[in-house]
Amino acid sequence: MNYSDIKFDCLYFKQELPCKPHKEQGVSCIDCSVYKPIQKRVLIVKLGALGDVIRTTPLMKALEEKYGTCHFTWITHSPAIIENTRAQKVIPFNGLNFSILQFSEFDIVINLDKEKEACLLATHVKAPEKFGFYMNGNQIDGYNAHAQEKILTGVDDGISQLNTKSYLEEIFNICELKFDYQEYEINLNHALVNKWNTNFNEIKEGKTIIGLNTGCGPRWKTRLWPIAYWVELAKNLREQGYFVLLLGGSQEDEQNKQIASESGAHYAGHFSLEEFIALSANVDVVVTQVSMMMHIATALQKKMVLMNNIFNKHEFELYKRGVIVEPSSSCDCFYGVTCSRERSCMKDISVEEIATNVNKLAEVTA
Known part of the structure; x- marks a missing residue:
């Protein structure tokens, strides 16, 4: 094979390394049977937070539906969460990669972060089409x-409170794509999923698993449901x-140990993100406040009861698999970090309201 035979435009081409089809099947560029020419090279800039990274992944399928075979390079602060998805190249945001990308060329650049470093990168990377x-x-x-409206x-x-579009509808509009319920993608370790499945089969006695995600991160503590309520809910569901x-x-960790002690609910401990996702994959219905768990559950296509107070409920796309429950007294603290x-x-x-909604979703799951 000569240099001129190399198919640089193939989806599987890996620059300095042999491609996967070559390693697994022994094929060569000169007569490759799985050659897949790239229609569009796409750079996605979505640095964080981690949940926002997950809920941006449906764009990849939509781009392929519009353009055909796409090669996706994704730069983020959380590369592990989207490895083994449709993205062929996932890289961490750092000075070296920032510099390399400025001298790279793409067909499309999408930046959905308003942080200055992300915007600077999008500005300087070469591409005929840019969105965000x-x-x-x-x-x-x-x-x-559409991007200016999002600003x-x-x-x-x-203006934010009047919005009736989900975040996905907003970013799809920004990228001039049609949102048709393209699903989230996430890095899922199937070996760990099977491990937890075996573990639960030994102790759950054929019961439907209800996952109670009791936290919501340190920033928005106004979202927290009281621990006493979690204890009462766990008891209620176990009795059912x-x-x-x-x-x-x-x-x-400490509050989950307390809830487990007072309610008899099962608590396996806290784990790495990879293991947590695999653990969650075995749950049938998730109950959570607005948190990263909401995005993980959506990516895993789980039924979900979502508690919301300080955010615009229209922002959340539950793919017709969940229900949003809000305070009967409404909320006075839109995006508030302290309660007034x-x-x-x-x-x-x-x-009672949460338990009722769990029962409805569990019936659909059964």
């Missing part, structure tokens, strides 16, 4: 009217014959 946000002098700007919702609470599994990270009331509105979401 960029730096216009010292100001952040949008490449089209408005970010700086004006009144469900296997109740407590979910959370290291920040929820003496009694948190989250206390007005009753255990």
Whole structure:
């Protein structure tokens, strides 16, 4: 084979390394039977937060539906979450990769972060088509009217509260794509999924698993449902014959131990993100406040009861698999990190209402 025989435009081509078909099947560029020419090279800039990275992944399928075979390069602060998805090249955001990308060429650049470093990268990378946000002098700007509208919702609470589009509808509009319920993608370790499945089969006694994700991160504590309510819900669900599994990270460890002790719910501990996703894959119905768990559950296509108070509920796309429950007294603190009331509105979401919605979703799952 000569240099001129190399198919640089093939989806499987890996620059300095042999491609996967060559290693697994022994094929050669000169007569390759799986050659797949790239129609569009796409750079996606979505740095974080981690949940936002997950809920941007449906764009990849939509881009392929519109353009054909696409090669996706994704730069992010959380590369592990989208490895083994449709993205062929997932790289961490750092100075070296920033510099390399500035000298690279793509057909399409999509930047959906309004942080200055992301906008600077989108501005300088070469591509004939760009969507999302960029730096216009010292100001952040949008490449089209949809992106500029998204900037408005970010700086004006009144406009944001009037919005009736989901986040996915917004970013699909920004990228001039049609949202048709393209699913989330996530890095899922199937060996770990099977491990937890075996573990649960030994203890759940054929019961439906209800996962209670009790935390929501340190920033928006106004979203928290009281621990006493979680205890009461766990007891309620166990009495109805469900296997109740407590979910959370290291920040929820102590409260989950307390809830388990007072309710009899099962708590397996806290794990790495990879293991947590595999553990969650075995749950039938998830109950959660607005959190990263909401995005993981959506990616895993789980039934979900989502508790929301401080955000615009229209933002969340549950793919017709879930229900959003809000305080009966409404909420006065739109995107608020502190509560303006003496009694948190989250206390007005009753255990009975959550349990009722769990039962409805569990019936559909059964």
